[in-house]
Amino acid sequence: MAETPVPPVMPAAPPLWRRIWLPVLVFALLAIVPLIWGERFILGLVTRAMIMAIAALSLDLILGYGALVSFGHAAFLGIGAYAVAILFTHDIVDASIAFPVAILAGALFALVTGAISLKTRGVYFIMITLAFGQMALFTATSLSAYGGDDGLRMFHRSEVFGSRLLANDTTFYFVVLGTLLACFLLLKAIVASRFGRVLRGAKENERRMRALGFDPFLYRLAAYVLAGAICALAGALFANLGMFVAPAYMTWQRSGEFIAMVVLGGMGTLIGPIIGGIGVTLVEEWLAQITQHWKVIFGPMVILVAIFARGGIVKLLTRGDR
Amino acid sequence: MSTPVLSLSGLHKSYGALKVTDGVSLDVMPGELHAIIGPNGAGKTTLIGEITGEVALDAGTISFCGEDITRLPIHQRALRGLTRSFQITQVLPGFTALENVATAAQAHDGSSFHFFRRASSESHLNRVAMDALAQVGLAPRAGMVAASLSHGEKRQLEIAMALVSSPKILLLDEPMAGMGREETEGMVEVLMALKGRYPMVLVEHDMHAVFRLADRISVLVYGRVIASGTPEAVRADPAVREAYLGEEDFA
Ligand SMILES: Nc1ncnc2c1ncn2[C@@H]1O[C@H](COP(=O)(O)OP(=O)(O)O)[C@@H](O)[C@H]1O
Numbered sequence: 001m002a003e004t005p006v007p008p009v010m011p012a013a014p015p016l017w018r019r020i021w022l023p024v025l026v027f028a029l030l031a032i033v034p035l036i037w038g039e040r041f042i043l044g045l046v047t048r049a050m051i052m053a054i055a056a057l058s059l060d061l062i063l064g065y066g067a068l069v070s071f072g073h074a075a076f077l078g079i080g081a082y083a084v085a086i087l088f089t090h091d092i093v094d095a096s097i098a099f100p101v102a103i104l105a106g107a108l109f110a111l112v113t114g115a116i117s118l119k120t121r122g123v124y125f126i127m128i129t130l131a132f133g134q135m136a137l138f139t140a141t142s143l144s145a146y147g148g149d150d151g152l153r154m155f156h157r158s159e160v161f162g163s164r165l166l167a168n169d170t171t172f173y174f175v176v177l178g179t180l181l182a183c184f185l186l187l188k189a190i191v192a193s194r195f196g197r198v199l200r201g202a203k204e205n206e207r208r209m210r211a212l213g214f215d216p217f218l219y220r221l222a223a224y225v226l227a228g229a230i231c232a233l234a235g236a237l238f239a240n241l242g243m244f245v246a247p248a249y250m251t252w253q254r255s256g257e258f259i260a261m262v263v264l265g266g267m268g269t270l271i272g273p274i275i276g277g278i279g280v281t282l283v284e285e286w287l288a289q290i291t292q293h294w295k296v297i298f299g300p301m302v303i304l305v306a307i308f309a310r311g312g313i314v315k316l317l318t319r320g321d322r
Numbered sequence: 323m324s325t326p327v328l329s330l331s332g333l334h335k336s337y338g339a340l341k342v343t344d345g346v347s348l349d350v351m352p353g354e355l356h357a358i359i360g361p362n363g364a365g366k367t368t369l370i371g372e373i374t375g376e377v378a379l380d381a382g383t384i385s386f387c388g389e390d391i392t393r394l395p396i397h398q399r400a401l402r403g404l405t406r407s408f409q410i411t412q413v414l415p416g417f418t419a420l421e422n423v424a425t426a427a428q429a430h431d432g433s434s435f436h437f438f439r440r441a442s443s444e445s446h447l448n449r450v451a452m453d454a455l456a457q458v459g460l461a462p463r464a465g466m467v468a469a470s471l472s473h474g475e476k477r478q479l480e481i482a483m484a485l486v487s488s489p490k491i492l493l494l495d496e497p498m499a500g501m502g503r504e505e506t507e508g509m510v511e512v513l514m515a516l517k518g519r520y521p522m523v524l525v526e527h528d529m530h531a532v533f534r535l536a537d538r539i540s541v542l543v544y545g546r547v548i549a550s551g552t553p554e555a556v557r558a559d560p561a562v563r564e565a566y567l568g569e570e571d572f573a
């Protein structure tokens with residue numbers, strides 16, 4: 001036993017290409033889209049899909065890695081979008097101010113609501129995040145100075161240090177793609193860090209983590225704030241996409257869609273929610289063109305994938321990898 | 323006379339009408355292996371829970387290394403070196419054995435609010451973890467996902483996690499429960515090797531193991547300590563013989 005000399009063999013990691021082929025493929029495809037389909041409609045659609053992917057990615061940090069089912073995540077999208085649009089009406093149109101404000105607003109809302117919500121678990125957590133989401137929604141509808149129910153229009157996209165370069169749809173497309181890639185790489189590093197390890201550990205076995213000396217609450221709160229900040233960034237981009245914001249951005253239905261994107265794409269992987277976010281947005285658009293009753297088709301599709309592809313699309317795609 | 327590492331005084335806990343801990347006081351001295359034995363449902367696991375902070379006390383105080391820890395939350399007690407293993411093993415099932423132990427080491431190696439550096443490439447943590455796995459005989463399984471380990475291996479893994487937790491005391495709740503003869507023998511050897519290095523509280527059913535390992539034994543029945551002393555004294559105690567009447571180990 002103790003005296004048996006065992007050579008300390010570190011377990012081997014899987015080969016590099018197995019770990020990266022899927023993200024490389026996804027981002028390469030996204031990068032060539034504007035070269036193949038230059039039409040405004042397609043470009044706008046895929047840009048929207050990528051923005052939803054950023055939002056889904058941020059939700060995955062708390063849902064997939066923290067096992068926290070937040071049903072109010074769309075609030076952060078709305079807060080980021082409103083921050084940009086409201087500043088716009090006050091003639092603060094530069095992204096160098098508007099975007100950081102949007103991110104901070106999302107982080108702050110997450111800090112306050114997270115500190116309260118994270119004291120609860122399970123169904124209570126779902127209900128309380130839903131309640132905070134609805135509060136944000138009602139607050140937006142009651143902002144009569146900023147359009148109330150009708151929403152708020154921006155006359156042009158945010159400027160970047162005084163230049164209107166985002167006005168070009170292709171440029172905007174690549175800015176969103178770059179943001180998506182940056183968020184992906186950032187979260188990739190975070191989930192593998194010491195912090196991410198504690199977050200994952202608390203999902204694996206909270207009791208064990210406490211006995212080891214970790215207080216899961218602090219780590220979950222930090223993850224919640226980070227997720228809120230990133231989703232608000234997605235909101236800031238979303239406001240710029242259509243140059244319009246409305247309370248409808250933060251309905252609980254959209255929060256539900258984010259959950260569907262994460263679950264269908266593959267919880268607890270980071271490429272999964274990106275595929276899920278883009279896939280769900282495109283499929284919804286496609287179904288909506290076929291019939292106005294598209295939700296009748298989309299609902300059962302979600303259920304089928306949830307039943308037959310546990311672990312999401314990523315699980316299906318990488319089945320042979322291990 | 324040295325001062326006790328862990329000192330329980332007047333602990334009381336009831337679940338409704340059931341008194342699970344009924345005026346328990348006991349001390350664990352430096353380097354001492356203090357075994358707690360008693361029939362099923364005597365309140366042994368609950369007592370460990372009270373010491374670690376999982377179970378809230380109705381009354382009584384717990385002091386550890388001279389500090390009153392009665393009101394401290396679980397994780398802060400753990401950080402002070404109060405280290406436990408569980409009767410029903412608690413591992414991180416989706417992590418590899420190595421990462422389970424490295425995570426335990428991480429808790430006692432500075433802040434965990436580091437967001438960018440890959441935790442799995444922190445060679446210092448991995449080395450400490452491999453070392454502990456080797457000590458409990460689990461080194462060849464380092465790369466296995468904990469969920470795929472056998473029951474006995476999970477118990478060994480828990481001990482390895484305890485070893486890297488800078489323990490000032492080890493609280494082991496039935497570390498041999500559910501193990502086969504050979505595995506039990508292996509665990510006794512591991513504990514023999516640890517004895518003296520750390521003070522230990524050992525809750526155990528296997529009487530052969532207890533009498534081989536313990537410096538002192540306390541017998542818990544219905545939440546009360548009915549006897550406490552050296553193995554010989556406890557073996558000879560009439561009240562203990564009464565409680566264990568018919569058990570061959572005492573015959
Ligand atoms: N949370 C609880 N609520 C009610 N009764 C409990 C609880 N935990 C333990 N008990 C009861 O307390 C008694 C002591 O349990 P336990 O400490 O697990 O005993 P032991 O470890 O000595 O077998 C048992 O009768 C058990 O059913």
Ligand SMILES: [Mg+2]
Nearest residue numbers: 366367368409
């Ligand atoms: Mg027990």
